[in-house]
Amino acid sequence: MSASVKTRSGLVTSLALATALGSVLAAGVAAPAAAADKEKCFGVSMKGANDCAAGPGTTCAGTAVRDYQGNAWKLVPAGTCTETESPTSPTGHGQLEAFEEKS
Numbered sequence: 001m002s003a004s005v006k007t008r009s010g011l012v013t014s015l016a017l018a019t020a021l022g023s024v025l026a027a028g029v030a031a032p033a034a035a036a037d038k039e040k041c042f043g044v045s046m047k048g049a050n051d052c053a054a055g056p057g058t059t060c061a062g063t064a065v066r067d068y069q070g071n072a073w074k075l076v077p078a079g080t081c082t083e084t085e086s087p088t089s090p091t092g093h094g095q096l097e098a099f100e101e102k103s
Contacts, residue, residue: 036078037077037078038075038076038077038078039075039076039077039078039079039080039081039096040073040074040075040081040096041073041074041075041076041080041081041084041094041095041096042070042071042072042073042094042095042096042097042098042099043068043069043070043072043086043088043089043094043095043099043101044068044073044074044076044081044084044085044086044094045064045067045068045069045072045073045074046064046067046068047064047065047066047067047069048062048063048064049062049064049074050062050063050064050069050072050073050074051073051074051075052073068086068087068088068089068101069088069101070088070089070095070098070099070100070101071098071099073098076094081093081094081095081096082094082095082096088101088102089101089102090102
């Protein structure tokens with residue numbers, strides 16, 4: 001293999017790595033910015049569609065065992081949680097903290 005082919009091969013590899021690293025870093029910066037305009041809203045997710053935290057014995061996202069589960073949350077646009085319907089909530093709307101569901 002000639003020196004110029006090795007140099008080009010090394011350059012292509014370096015560019016590919018730089019592009020991949022740049023993509024990862026850009027995604028890491030965009031995620032917190034997107035989360036800043038969202039809030040956790042308990043009691044509004046559907047069965048199996050929560051974003052995280054579905055109480056003891058669950059792992060995370062998608063583990064809500066019933067609709068409007070009081071200890072499971074979904075990310076919603078900031079400022080809309082307490083206006084979102086939740087039939088199990090004491091107020092009838094989503095809550096910013098986990099709650100005990102009404103019967």
